[in-house]
Amino acid sequence: MAGDALLKVDDLKMYFHTRDGVVKAVDGVSYELERGGTLGIVGESGSGKSVHALTMMRLVPMPPGRIEGGDVLFKGRSLIAMSDEEIRHVRGNEIAMIFQDPMTSLNPVYRVGRQIAEPLMVHKGASRAEAWDRAVELLRLVGIPNPETRVRDYPHQFSGGMRQRAMIAMALACDPDIVIADEPTTALDVTIQAQIVELMLELQERTGSAIIMITHDLGVVADVADRVLVMYAGKAVEYGTVDEVYYRPLHPYTWGLLDSIPIHGVSEKSELCPIKGQPPSLIFLPSGCPFHPRCPHAQEICRTTVPTLRVIEGSHSSACHFSGDAGFTREGVACEVSPS
Amino acid sequence: MPLDDDAAINAAREKSGEPAVRHKLEFPTTPLGEVPAGGMPTRTLWGDAWRRLRRNKLALVALGYLAIILVFAVTADLWAKPLFGEFMYVDSTTVMQTRFQAPSAMHWMGTDDFGRDELARVVYGARISLAIGIGATTLAVTLGLLLGGLSGYYGGRVDGVIMRMTDVFLAFPYLLFAILLMSVMGPGFWSLVIAIGILGWTTIARVFRSSVLSVKENEYVDAARAMGASDLRILGRHILPNAMAPIIVYSTMSVGGVILSEAALSFLGLGIQPPTPSWGRMLDESQTYMTTHPSLFIWPGLAIVLTVLAFVLLGDGLRDALDVKMKD
Numbered sequence: 001m002a003g004d005a006l007l008k009v010d011d012l013k014m015y016f017h018t019r020d021g022v023v024k025a026v027d028g029v030s031y032e033l034e035r036g037g038t039l040g041i042v043g044e045s046g047s048g049k050s051v052h053a054l055t056m057m058r059l060v061p062m063p064p065g066r067i068e069g070g071d072v073l074f075k076g077r078s079l080i081a082m083s084d085e086e087i088r089h090v091r092g093n094e095i096a097m098i099f100q101d102p103m104t105s106l107n108p109v110y111r112v113g114r115q116i117a118e119p120l121m122v123h124k125g126a127s128r129a130e131a132w133d134r135a136v137e138l139l140r141l142v143g144i145p146n147p148e149t150r151v152r153d154y155p156h157q158f159s160g161g162m163r164q165r166a167m168i169a170m171a172l173a174c175d176p177d178i179v180i181a182d183e184p185t186t187a188l189d190v191t192i193q194a195q196i197v198e199l200m201l202e203l204q205e206r207t208g209s210a211i212i213m214i215t216h217d218l219g220v221v222a223d224v225a226d227r228v229l230v231m232y233a234g235k236a237v238e239y240g241t242v243d244e245v246y247y248r249p250l251h252p253y254t255w256g257l258l259d260s261i262p263i264h265g266v267s268e269k270s271e272l273c274p275i276k277g278q279p280p281s282l283i284f285l286p287s288g289c290p291f292h293p294r295c296p297h298a299q300e301i302c303r304t305t306v307p308t309l310r311v312i313e314g315s316h317s318s319a320c321h322f323s324g325d326a327g328f329t330r331e332g333v334a335c336e337v338s339p340s
Numbered sequence: 341m342p343l344d345d346d347a348a349i350n351a352a353r354e355k356s357g358e359p360a361v362r363h364k365l366e367f368p369t370t371p372l373g374e375v376p377a378g379g380m381p382t383r384t385l386w387g388d389a390w391r392r393l394r395r396n397k398l399a400l401v402a403l404g405y406l407a408i409i410l411v412f413a414v415t416a417d418l419w420a421k422p423l424f425g426e427f428m429y430v431d432s433t434t435v436m437q438t439r440f441q442a443p444s445a446m447h448w449m450g451t452d453d454f455g456r457d458e459l460a461r462v463v464y465g466a467r468i469s470l471a472i473g474i475g476a477t478t479l480a481v482t483l484g485l486l487l488g489g490l491s492g493y494y495g496g497r498v499d500g501v502i503m504r505m506t507d508v509f510l511a512f513p514y515l516l517f518a519i520l521l522m523s524v525m526g527p528g529f530w531s532l533v534i535a536i537g538i539l540g541w542t543t544i545a546r547v548f549r550s551s552v553l554s555v556k557e558n559e560y561v562d563a564a565r566a567m568g569a570s571d572l573r574i575l576g577r578h579i580l581p582n583a584m585a586p587i588i589v590y591s592t593m594s595v596g597g598v599i600l601s602e603a604a605l606s607f608l609g610l611g612i613q614p615p616t617p618s619w620g621r622m623l624d625e626s627q628t629y630m631t632t633h634p635s636l637f638i639w640p641g642l643a644i645v646l647t648v649l650a651f652v653l654l655g656d657g658l659r660d661a662l663d664v665k666m667k668d
Contacts, residue, residue, distance in 0.1 A: 092567035104559040109581040
């Protein structure tokens with residue numbers, strides 16, 4: 001059923017109009033998110049993954065940003081067409097966000113409890129005392145020891161991992177339908193990263209919230225997501241279930257991403273195989289497929305025609321002219337290691 | 341299918357054999373209002389600040405001094421006249437005997453050139469000087485925070501208009517503009533407050549704008565917006581407390597400057613009219629006798645110096661007290 005999706009993003013386009021030209025930060029992204037589902041969005045820096053989330057929440061300053069097309073339907077309501085008042089009631093209440101850097105995401109002048117309590121007071125009309133009690137329970141929920149006393153701490157008395165836990169508690173305060181996590185583990189130690197991912201999964205189990213996990217860490221996505229969207233230069237280049245994207249990737253960019261992961265335990269002499277070149281300027285996109293200057297398989301058609309995201313098999317789609325062609329496989333390319 | 345109703349969804353899911361969505365957080369609820377063990381949930385930013393301020397002895401002394409001056413000034417009517425006699429009007433029959441008296445049990449600070457008790461005039465002068473100092477600063481800070489806040493927060497065209505406005509205000513020669521305002525409004529207490537306040541907001545607006553500009557880039561401001569906070573809430577609750585420190589220091593210090601401005605305007609005959617005493621007026625009036633009777637300017641001068649110093653020390657203490665990162 002088409003209307004069943006909790007969130008339906010349809011050809012969303014967000015352009016920034018700068019003095020140097022139009023930056024096509026998000027250029028036609030579509031996907032659906034089901035209740036309780038987890039979507040991983042991966043891509044390099046500047047691929048538009050964070051901007052796309054901010055666009056949905058209408059948090060992009062406009063101008064310079066402008067939504068050039070597309071729509072975001074949340075429970076059948078358009079987030080794009082909503083009034084400022086309505087979207088504010090969605091933010092933090094029905095869709096909550098967790099930011100990248102827990103060190104700066106908490107206001108230093110307020111106690112942690114007061115900040116976790118704030119969404120409850122803003123959206124649920126909770127009294128100060130009620131909200132405070134909830135904050136204690138939320139801190140307990142996210143695994144902060146002695147929440148009764150820690151709730152009175154200031155953010156600077158928390159460690160990075162604890163702050164990210166507090167941010168998660170704040171995001172969950174109003175029991176949102178969707179939690180958007182924008183690189184929630186990037187600023188944390190590796191050991192803490194695993195704990196935070198673990199915690200988010202555990203809480204999703206308990207609350208039934210859907211999660212959009214934005215990250216450039218393919219490992220994190222493999223752990224948590226059931227569907228994956230790969231973004232490149234503001235466009236979705238591959239979309240499918242986690243197994244499809246990881247075990248049967250279709251797009252050469254995804255191949256490149258997967259080949260760039262250092263493999264633990266392999267001979268120390270084996271070289272990494274990065275994607276050559278830089279992501280393109282979003283103002284002067286290459287003609288045709290935006291990935292063609294870096295793509296080892298590029299043909300003439302890639303320079304002239306923009307590929308569209310099309311379904312290749314089942315729910316697995318790719319935006320490459322050759323995806324689905326017999327013989328066009330990841331194994332076909334050997335990693336050319338440049339002599340260094 | 342309406343998605344707002346979990347029960348309906350779960351019923352539908354059950355039919356199709358999918359696991360039910362559990363969509364409510366279960367809280368082991370603490371009874372409402374019960375203070376958690378060892379907790380004082382109601383303590384606020386200001387409560388914490390007060391706790392830290394109490395540890396700063398110098399700021400406490402300043403606060404105590406200001407409190408005493410304020411109490412004396414407010415209650416002066418009750419005791420000053422019966423104790424020290426008329427402080428405003430001259431008894432022309434006795435003036436030659438009573439003028440320029442040295443400090444005595446009767447007149448603790450002596451008497452002035454008209455035979456009026458100096459202490460009574462200093463105490464009454466505190467009323468005018470403090471009221472104008474605090475009043476004009478409050479006006480300037482209110483205007484400055486409002487305009488500087490809007491300017492820094494919204495940026496763009498709003499910022500441009502407000503900042504050009506401050507440029508215009510800053511371009512006017514201060515005293516000339518004050519004289520213009522005062523002559524339009526006529527001399528008097530409120531005219532003084534308004535004239536000095538209107539001229540004082542520009543610096544505060546600029547200082548606050550720059551603090552807002554740096555504070556609003558913090559991720560917790562984005563987080564607050566993503567949490568659904570309104571512009572007013574973001575500006576008032578999240579940006580203001582983080583951008584306040586320079587304003588507090590600046591405004592407490594500016595109280596001293598305002599007291600001196602009042603003296604200048606009163607000297608030009610535009611401020612408080614004689615015989616009402618203010619510290620500035622008393623300084624000006626003592627000029628003639630500076631060499632022969634220096635005590636006439638020492639007393640009001642001392643009052644101004646001590647009061648300005650107290651405001652500065654208090655401002656400094658407040659700045660530290662409001663910084664939560666200062667170690668408890």
